Amino acid sequence: MNKPLWEAYALRYATVQRRRLENFIFHDLHDMATNMDYYVWFLKNDKETILIDTGFNKTAAKARKRNHLRCPIESLNQSGIKVEDLSDVIITHAHYDHAGNTDLLKKTRFHIQESEMSYATGPDMRHAFCRHAYDPHDICELIYANFEDRVRFHNGVYELRPGIEVHLVGGHTKGLQIVRVHTKRGWIVIASDAAHYLENFKNHSPFPIVLNTSDMLSGFELIKDLAESPEHVIAGHDPLTMSLYKRTGKSDLEIVSLIDPL
Ligand SMILES: [Zn+2]
Numbered sequence: 001m002n003k004p005l006w007e008a009y010a011l012r013y014a015t016v017q018r019r020r021l022e023n024f025i026f027h028d029l030h031d032m033a034t035n036m037d038y039y040v041w042f043l044k045n046d047k048e049t050i051l052i053d054t055g056f057n058k059t060a061a062k063a064r065k066r067n068h069l070r071c072p073i074e075s076l077n078q079s080g081i082k083v084e085d086l087s088d089v090i091i092t093h094a095h096y097d098h099a100g101n102t103d104l105l106k107k108t109r110f111h112i113q114e115s116e117m118s119y120a121t122g123p124d125m126r127h128a129f130c131r132h133a134y135d136p137h138d139i140c141e142l143i144y145a146n147f148e149d150r151v152r153f154h155n156g157v158y159e160l161r162p163g164i165e166v167h168l169v170g171g172h173t174k175g176l177q178i179v180r181v182h183t184k185r186g187w188i189v190i191a192s193d194a195a196h197y198l199e200n201f202k203n204h205s206p207f208p209i210v211l212n213t214s215d216m217l218s219g220f221e222l223i224k225d226l227a228e229s230p231e232h233v234i235a236g237h238d239p240l241t242m243s244l245y246k247r248t249g250k251s252d253l254e255i256v257s258l259i260d261p262l
Contacts, residue, residue, distance in 0.1 A: 003163035003182040007044040008190070010234065010241050011079075012254040013055045013072040014038035014097075016065070023197055025206045025213075035239045038097050040072040041190050041258075042081070043164060043181050049081050050164060051089045051108075052179055052190055056100035060135060064096070070253065073104045079249045090166060092192035092236075093176040094120045094142065096135040103141050110145055111160060113168050114153040116175025117142065124174075133209065167226065169194045171216030172209060178223060185259045186228030193236040194219040201233055234258055 015037050023034060041052040054072065061068035077083050084107065091099050091112040102110065120139050124130040145151050154177070156168045163182035170176055172193045179190040194216070195201035201223055206216050227233045234241060245256035 004045065004161075005184050006050075006163055006181050008041065008181050008183055008188055008234075008258040009044070009248070010039045010041050010245070010256050010258060011072055011075055012037050012039055012242060013068070013070050013075065014061060015067050015069065015239075021208075023207060024200065025208050025210075036196070036237045037239045037242065038066070038237065039241065040076075041179075041234070042076065043179075044081075049076075049086060050160065051076070051086055053092055053098040053192065054089060054101040054105065056097050056135075060096050060100055066097075071101070073101050075253050075255075079253055079255060088160060090160065090177070090179055091116075091142075092178065092190075093173045094139060095133040095173065095193070096138060097133070098192065099138045099142065100135065102138065102145065108145075108150065110142060110151045111154060111158070111166065112142070112151065113166075113175035113177050114155050115168070115170070116173060116177070117146075117151075117153060119174035130211070167222060169215065169219035169222060171212055171214075171219045172207065173211055176219075178219070178226070180226045183259045185261075186232055187226065188232045188234060188258055189223050189227040190234045190258075191219075191223050191236060194223060195233065195235045196237045198233065198235045198238050198240060201235065202230060231261065 018036050040055050043050040058068050086108050089108050089110050093116050158166050165180045166177045168177050178194050181188050196207045201220050204220050210216050246260035248257045249255040
């Protein structure tokens with residue numbers, strides 16, 4: 001049966017300059033500067049909007065020396081999406097750059113893999129290596145949301161709506177999930193940090209922040225299997241997203257339509 005069609009968008013909300021060696025375990029000797037962009041993504045039909053990840057706020061940006069361009073949640077409001085009407089938000093993983101700002105979404109139900117939540121609240125967080133990209137305030141917000149019955153925990157694959165699926169990958173974190181969405185362009189995969197850059201995915205070249213390299217490498221294969229083509233893969237932090245797709249919406253917000261490649 002044909003699945004319903006969704007629109008898909010990326011909204012850039014922050015950026016930082018890094019070096020290539022920070023992005024690839026195997027890197028060439030010509031180590032160059034390269035940007036890392038920060039996005040949230042959202043899926044729309046004529047009835048509702050599903051948000052994927054919630055970004056971070058100004059305070060977190062300052063603490064981690066990121067260039068905060070805009071509040072992603074406020075930006076959604078400005079682009080005509082009533083944030084208070086968001087019923088479901090997918091959290092790909094609970095790192096600070098994906099799971100902040102949830103205090104602004106007091107009625108929303110969050111979808112996260114059970115293994116991600118148990119990892120982020122479990123004994124591994126005593127290790128600086130494991131907890132570095134987590135902010136305990138974000139994790140506590142998710143715990144509060146759970147106490148209000150606003151968290152759905154998934155184990156592996158889950159169909160959130162006809163045409164929207166989450167798939168467990170792990171690798172980068174214990175319970176990282178990716179999102180597969182049916183669009184008029186075909187099946188798109190929003191890989192989040194299963195592929196920080198398209199180059200990580202295309203060359204099967206792991207990103208250095210990795211909990212389980214084997215799962216990250218298998219994740220590249222899963223992304224390829226789930227996407228219509230490699231051109232249907234949306235990387236988590238790649239500045240290329242802004243140049244590969246058509247700008248849409250208000251000009252002062254950096255939103256691109258993932259169903260309109262340039
Ligand atoms: Zn990230």
